[in-house]
Amino acid sequence: MRRAATALLTSALAAGSMVALAPHVAAAAEITPRDLTITVTGLGPEERTCEIDADLYVPAGVTKKRPAPALLTTNGFGGSKGDQADYAQGFGEHGYVTLAYTGLGFVDDDPCPITLDDVEHDGAAASQLLRFLGGDPSIEAVDDATGKRVRIDQVAREDSRTGVRHDPQVGMIGGSYGGQIQFATAGFERAAGTDRLDAIIPQITWNDLSYSLAPENSSLPGSTARSGSVSASGTGVFKYQWAALFTTLGVVNGAQDLQALADPDAFTRFFEQAAGNCANFEPQVCQALAEVATVGYPSQASIDYLRSNSVASYAHDVRVPTLFGQGQADTLFNLQESVATYTALERQGTPVSLVWQSWGHSDSSPQPGELDERHPARSLQGRAALAWFDHYVRDRGPEPPQGFTYYRDWVFAATGDIAKAYAVAPSYPVGAERTFHLSSTGPTGGALVDSPDQVATGTSGYSSVAPIGPNYTETSALDQSGPVSDPAGTAIRFSTEPLTSAMDVVGSPRLTVQLSSPRVAATQALGPGGRLVAYAKVYDVGPDGEAVELPHRLISPVRVPDVTEPVTVELPGIVHRFEEGHRLAVVLAGGDMAYRGSTVAQPVTLTTGTGAPQSLTIPVVP
Structure with missing residues (x-):
């Protein structure tokens, strides 16, 4: 969510409608934005008054007599309204008025604190900006250049159709912190009974911020993000x-x-x-x-x-059509978070599409042709965003399909065609499950076999050695170039035989194991500090048995509630091809350099061949 790590947080993403095309629009002159200060009031239980620093972009030819639909957008964490300039200019060429603003708490010497995109502060502030776009004279706005009051009359309105005063034709778009605010705004508007917001395109954002910053993947509801x-x-x-x-x-x-x-x-x-x-x-x-x-x-x-401060707590109030993009390359907000939000919205009937694009917080560089903020019609994702807004905000064009779309790096590497690289499915999940069974062949791990009859009797084990590390997967947001490593005695690995054909995995694998740790069993009742901390991950092991790839450096930390019981761990969602001749491996480690684990050593063993459940299930697509 930090600016340096997320240069592309205000982007137009697509899901089921990614093949849609918008008419070509000739390049237009740059729009000169008006620098505004907008006062919002009554925020939160404190009834705070805050001043919003905003830029208003009005395309040439848009007037009171020829009004246009509008978009509202704000920055990613640590950013400002200026980060949205390319996006505002690009969509301005397609006739959209844009109000870009700096989020609460991010203006220098801002007396209003950062409130983590909550509904009652950030959502309430954005709701007043919607009213401003709808011409509400009670929202005070001043042109910083002239000192004069500003009232909007160039934005198309739908008061007569909805019965809601100061109701503009308006959508929202943005990424990370600028993505979550869209959920907060939709939630505030629904709770207020006004529903002024017509469509949203949130990108690379969280479902539950407590999970984002302190994940626990062994006690998810129903053991999976597919629970919603x-x-x-x-x-x-x-x-x-x-x-x-x-x-x-x-x-x-x-x-x-x-x-x-x-x-x-x-x-x-x-x-x-x-x-x-x-x-x-x-x-x-x-x-x-x-x-x-x-x-x-x-x-x-x-x-x-x-x-x-997360959509997880108010998803029932998000009823606005949602085109939701999440990055495969993202160790901050992983694909499981998008699955949870997508599932919750889909089950309640909210129009929603989900896209797993190539880029995220860990690698903010989209593939060629995937994204162009300044010229959305020139990129696959930009064209789809235009189609989404044109239908739901402008009320033109066909209804975009709702579904699940995902980028496949191996297809792009083979074809160089971004459209072919994206697969389209009617919904998530996709494919069929394939189950392997863990079979210990020694202290460091063993094999993944197809049948329970092939499982050998044996015990493998490892121990954590420090609260942090020594196992290495990444330096978060800064470096993923170093090799992954599991020093001797700190992890166990179970691997398939070399694959006889390529295997494509799309979704979250699931690991079920019975672990043993008498030391942890004696301390776990004392609270979280006494419970077992472990890290599960899937490796792609090359034909030489030495080259190891950890897809997008994604892992699943767990703090096991009860080490005496079987535990099911949902591993990170991935889109990955395991090539012919490669091996798929699952690893359990005692530490990781990017996380804070147990303060004491925790010896752990895993025994196979005794009837205890020890399996890895993966989602495979043809």
């Missing part, structure tokens, strides 16, 4: 590297400083400093940082606070 939720019943594992960037304190020397936080004393000092110098955050954020500095994980109160 990633709100785990247990306490998760702190994603400290992303959180260090998220605080806005940042790190001076990038990856070097983040890796230095692996030292327990450095970790404690950093997060104590963050808690004491909490910039412009709400006090609850500072409290959560103080907790992780002391005990290494958030309290239930902090989990509840983060969850309340």
Whole structure:
């Protein structure tokens, strides 16, 4: 969510309608935006008054007599209204008025704090901006250049059709922090009974912020994000590297400083400093940082606070047509979060399409032809966004299909054709499940076999050795170029035989195991600090048995509620081809350099051949 890591957070994404084309529009002159200060009032229980820094883009020829539909957009975390300029110019060429604004708390010396895109502050503020676009004279706006009051009369309205005063034809678009605000706005409008918002295109954003920053993948509702939720019943594992960037304190020397936080004393000092110098955050954020500095994980109160600032807590109020994009290359907001939101909206009848695009917070570079913010009609995702808005906001064109669309890197590598690289399905999930069984052949792991009859009797084991690491998968947001590593004794691996044909996996694998750790069994009743922390991941092992690829560096941390019972772990969603001759492997590790795990060593064993459930199920598409 930090600006340096997410240069492309305000983008037009597509799902089921990604093959739709918009008419070619000749390049138009650059729109000169008007710099406005808009006053919003009555925010939250404190009834705060805040000043919004905004830019208004009105295309040439749009007037009171010739009004046009509008779009509202705001920045990703740590950004500003200027980040939306290419997007505003690009959609302006297609006749859309755009109001781009800097989110609450991100203007220098802003007296209003960062409220994490909650409904009652951020959603309420955006709702007033919708009213401003609808011509509401009670919303005070001043042109910063002239000092004169501004009232909008160039935006098309639908008051007569909806019966709602100051109701513009309007959609929202944006990514990350600028994606979640769209859910908050839709939720506020629905709760108010006004529903002014006509369509949204949120990108690479969260379902449950408590899961994003402290994931727990062994106690998801129904053991899967396909339940419509990633709100785990247990306490998760702190994603400290992303959180260090998220605080806005940042790190001076990038990856070097983040890796230095692996030292327990450095970790404690950093997060104590963050808690004491909490910039412009709400006090609850500072409290959560103080907790992780002391005990290494958030309290239930902090989990509840983060969850309340998430669409997971009010998805029932999101009824606006939603085109939702999530990045395959994203270790901050993973694909499981998008599955949870998509499923919740689809089940309640909200028109929704889901796209898994190539890029996300971990790699913000789209593929050629995939995305062009400044010229949306020249990119696959931009054309689809235009089709979505044209139908739901402008009320023109056919209804875009609702479904699931996903990028396949192996197809793009073979063809160079971005349209062919995207597969289209009527819904998520896709494919059929294939189950492998874990078979231990020694202390370091063993095989993945097709039949329970092939399972050998044996025991494998590992131990964590430090709260952070020594296993390496990435330096979050900064570096994914280094090789993944699992030092001896810190992980166990189970692998298939070399594949006789390529195998395409789309979705989240599922690992069910029975672990044993007498030390943890004796301490787990004491609370989260006494429970087993582990990290599950899927490797693509090359033909030589040495080259290892961890797809997009994605892993599934768990804090196991009860180590004496079988546990099911949902692994990260991936779109990946395991080539012929390669092996698929599942790994359980005791540590990871990007997370804060147990403060004490936790020896763990896994025994196969005794009838205990030890299996890996993967979603395979033809």
